[in-house]
Amino acid sequence: MEASGARMRLGRNRAPVSERTRSERRLGWLLCAPAVIAMLLVTAYPIGYAVVLSLQDVDLRFPEEGGFVGLDNYVAVLTSELWWTDLLNTVFIMVVTVAIELVLGMLIALVMYRAIFGRGLVRTVVLIPYGIVTVVAAFAWFYAFNPDTGFVNNLPLIGDETSWFGERFSAFAVIILAEVWKTTPFMALLLLAGLTTIDSGLYEAARVDGANAWQRFWKITLPLMKPAILVALLFRTLDAFRVFDTIFIMTRGAQDTESVSILGFSQLISRLNLGLGSAVSVLIFLCVLLIAFVFVRWFGVRMAEGRPGA
Amino acid sequence: MERGTREYALWSIGIVLIVFVALLPVVWIVSLSLKEPSTITTGPGISVWDAFFPKEITFDNYKSLFEGGIDDSPFIKPLINSVLIALITTLISIVLASFAAYAIARLNFPGKSAILAGALAIAMFPPISTVGPLFDMWRTLGLYDTYPGLIIPYLTFSLPLAIYTLVAFFREIPWDLEQAAQVDGATPFQAFRKVIVPLAAPGVFTAAILVFIFCWNDFLFAISLTSSDASRTVPAALAFFTGESQFTQPVGSIAAAAVIVTIPIIVFVLIFQRRIVAGLTAGAVKG
Numbered sequence: 230m231e232a233s234g235a236r237m238r239l240g241r242n243r244a245p246v247s248e249r250t251r252s253e254r255r256l257g258w259l260l261c262a263p264a265v266i267a268m269l270l271v272t273a274y275p276i277g278y279a280v281v282l283s284l285q286d287v288d289l290r291f292p293e294e295g296g297f298v299g300l301d302n303y304v305a306v307l308t309s310e311l312w313w314t315d316l317l318n319t320v321f322i323m324v325v326t327v328a329i330e331l332v333l334g335m336l337i338a339l340v341m342y343r344a345i346f347g348r349g350l351v352r353t354v355v356l357i358p359y360g361i362v363t364v365v366a367a368f369a370w371f372y373a374f375n376p377d378t379g380f381v382n383n384l385p386l387i388g389d390e391t392s393w394f395g396e397r398f399s400a401f402a403v404i405i406l407a408e409v410w411k412t413t414p415f416m417a418l419l420l421l422a423g424l425t426t427i428d429s430g431l432y433e434a435a436r437v438d439g440a441n442a443w444q445r446f447w448k449i450t451l452p453l454m455k456p457a458i459l460v461a462l463l464f465r466t467l468d469a470f471r472v473f474d475t476i477f478i479m480t481r482g483a484q485d486t487e488s489v490s491i492l493g494f495s496q497l498i499s500r501l502n503l504g505l506g507s508a509v510s511v512l513i514f515l516c517v518l519l520i521a522f523v524f525v526r527w528f529g530v531r532m533a534e535g536r537p538g539a
Numbered sequence: 540m541e542r543g544t545r546e547y548a549l550w551s552i553g554i555v556l557i558v559f560v561a562l563l564p565v566v567w568i569v570s571l572s573l574k575e576p577s578t579i580t581t582g583p584g585i586s587v588w589d590a591f592f593p594k595e596i597t598f599d600n601y602k603s604l605f606e607g608g609i610d611d612s613p614f615i616k617p618l619i620n621s622v623l624i625a626l627i628t629t630l631i632s633i634v635l636a637s638f639a640a641y642a643i644a645r646l647n648f649p650g651k652s653a654i655l656a657g658a659l660a661i662a663m664f665p666p667i668s669t670v671g672p673l674f675d676m677w678r679t680l681g682l683y684d685t686y687p688g689l690i691i692p693y694l695t696f697s698l699p700l701a702i703y704t705l706v707a708f709f710r711e712i713p714w715d716l717e718q719a720a721q722v723d724g725a726t727p728f729q730a731f732r733k734v735i736v737p738l739a740a741p742g743v744f745t746a747a748i749l750v751f752i753f754c755w756n757d758f759l760f761a762i763s764l765t766s767s768d769a770s771r772t773v774p775a776a777l778a779f780f781t782g783e784s785q786f787t788q789p790v791g792s793i794a795a796a797a798v799i800v801t802i803p804i805i806v807f808v809l810i811f812q813r814r815i816v817a818g819l820t821a822g823a824v825k826g
Contacts, residue, residue: 250647257648264639264698265654271669271695272661278672287675340553345546347554353812354561360804360815361565362756364774365797369564372571377580378790380567380590389583410564415819422820467663474758478778490667490759497671498763507671514668521663 276514282507289501302508311492312509316516319488322401323469326408330465331458333409334416341417342424355414363411367478370407397484404486407475412468416461423457424450456530463524467517489513565801567591572600572794579790600791604799614796616768617776620686621800624772625754628690632697633705633747640705645714655706662699669695670763677764684766692760697750704749707821708742745818748807755800773800 246254286298306312341351358366372378374393382389393399427450435445451458473490476482482491493513497506524530571579574593581590604614643651673692674683682688712735720730761775768776777796780789808815 253646254648257642257646257651260638260642260646261651261654264635264702265657267635267694268658268661268698271691272664275669275672275676276664278676279668282671282675336553337557340550340557344550344554346550349812351554351557352816353808354558356808356812356815357565357805358561359819360752360808362758362774362797362800362804364758364777365568365801366564368777368793368797369568369571372790372794373564373567376582378571379581380587382583383581383585383587383590385587410560414561418816418819464663471665471667473667474774477758477762490665493667494670494759494763497674503671503675510665510668510671513665517663517665521660 276511279507279510279514282503283511285504287503287507289503298504302504303512305505306508306512311487312489312512314485315487315489315492318401318486319470319472319490322405322408322472322488323466325401326405326412326469326472327462327465329405329409330413330416331462333413334420334461337413337417338420338424341421355417358411359414359418361411363474364478366411367407367475370403370410371479374403394480395484397486400480400484400486404472404475404479407479408469408472411475412465416465419461419464420454420457423454423461426457427453459524459528459530463521463528463530466524467520470513470517470520489516565805568794568797568801572791572798573597574791574794575599576791600795601799603792604795613768613776613780613792614773614799617771617773618799620768620770621755621772621774624686624689624693624770625751627686628693628697628754629747629750631690632694632701632750633743636698636701636705636746637743639702640709643702643706644709644712655702658699658702661695662703664695666692666695666759670759673760674763683764684770686770688764689757689760689770689772692764693754693757696753700753701746701750704746704818704821705742708745708818709739711742712738741814742818742821745811745814748811748815749818752804752807755803 283302284297284299286295286301288295337351337355341348341355344351371394374381376382376390376392381387381393382391391399393403431449431453432445435449440448471490472488473494476486476488476491477494480486482488482495489509490513493506493509496502496509500506570592573596575595575597576599578594605612609615609619639654642648643655669692673688677683677685677688682691714735716734716738717730720734721727725733756774757772758774758778761772762778765771765775771779773796777793780793780796
């Protein structure tokens with residue numbers, strides 16, 4: 230992509246563009262136009278409209294009221310304790326989930342890459358959590374931990390009466406478990422792709438020089454995988470920040486387990502307060518931008534190396 | 540020799556653990572769906588084994604899902620909605636994305652890296668940010684609780700995913716073969732049909748599977764932009780399942796419905812494992 234970009238810049242300086250180049254450009258734009266227009270219509274337009282709504286007093290329960298209120302909705306959200314609690318919850322779930330996933334994902338990637346046997350089996354099996362509907366996974370874990378229907382409380386060493394969803398941090402534990410189970414495979418597959426790009430000759434050389442497995446991992450695997458790790462972290466972090474389905478099924482935000490997406494949903498759809506809800510939505514959007522910015526600036530993640538699919 | 544055995548044992552433990560943890564919730568939800576409604580309740584004093592597995596296997600939970608036919612069953616209409624909405628979205632996204640991906644992979648024109656970067660940015664977009672405006676617009680436009688009302692927002696994630704996967708695959712295609720075929724006397728259409736289509740088909744198919752899985756999975760748009768079985772998909776319908784009375788939880792029915800929507804995913808995974816892994820990792824790291 231860089232090479233073609235350079236060529237394009239050179240091409241712009243060369244005065245008359247040949248007819249062939251011009252028709253190629255026209256065809257390129259023509260073929261991309263439908264997809265680009267569709268993507269702009271379904272994202273840029275609604276987010277612009279969300280900004281407009283967030284500056285107004287729009288409450289569908291009281292349609293006669295309304296009008297431009299400036300930044301009042303933002304002030305209301307940012308001065309409410311609920312927003313900050315929910316933001317903290319979301320960041321907590323995001324950080325813990327992604328940290329556990331990175332370690333587990335790396336281990337699974339190593340198994341998929343290095344195991345002497347059963348690699349195909351592992352690759353097939355890890356795709357099941359990846360593909361399963363999040364709501365289904367959330368119900369499965371919810372019923373497993375729910376004292377009335379589950380089996381977890383019947384395990385040895387776990388109190389028979391433990392009410393997992395009755396207390397904040399035990400509820401977080403189950404939410405995080407379900408999220409980690411569902412999304413570690415994606416992390417593992419991205420890391421596996423990074424692993425396969427490492428030249429195996431390096432390991433041979435290190436072995437000859439007397440490096441043990443631990444040293445080989447820290448001195449060769451990790452440094453060479455840094456780009457793949459950062460890209461996987463970026464995608465999973467942004468995805469974890471949007472956490473909604475699992476919390477909705479398990480607690481609906483009870484016991485102070487609400488995430489910012491749940492807050493946005495309850496303002497918009499349950500309370501029909503489009504003004505306040507849109508302010509929450511725009512703030513969530515800004516948080517996502519901020520996270521992406523931090524990754525690109527501080528960690529030097531090259532977006533061109535990333536991919537969607539989390 | 541000793542080191543070999545130890546390594547063998549270590550890998551075995553790792554593999555067994557991964558397989559066990561990955562399958563546990565799936566086996567659990569199947570087991571739950573086969574329990575007699577009266578035996579679903581567990582509690583203290585029961586062994587794990589008895590709490591996990593059904594005492595007697597029954598298919599009543601599945602039967603109850605389909606009782607009453609299409610009009611009264613809480614499940615049939617959402618299942619049809621899920622299948623149709625996911626298929627239509629996949630079809631639209633793959634067609635639009637194929638054009639764009641072909642252009643990006645094969646033609647030279649200014650702005651193509653911007654299009655790819657834009658698609659990537661849109662893929663990371665938080666869906667909750669568009670839910671409010673869409674809810675408002677759809678109610679005015681009459682798209683609330685309709686198929687297009689869900690298909691259009693699904694394009695936010697399906698188009699970037701499809702474009703990215705297809706570009707990665709199309710870059711690998713040896714396009715020169717098309718010209719070679721024409722030199723050998725094939726018409727442009729023959730060259731396209733006999734040479735390019737077979738080379739591109741696996742990538743297109745892989746992208747289609749990934750997009751379908753994503754649409755099948757959506758919950759946020761589905762609960763926000765629908766209000767009835769007219770367009771509600773299964774994940775949203777599950778959240779609104781009710782028991783026979785307000786005091787009974789429809790655990791068995793939810794479990795049975797959950798198993799049914801998981802079957803297509805398991806089938807995809809078992810048949811197309813290699814393709815899905817290739818699709819997910821294609822373009823993830825520059826080789």
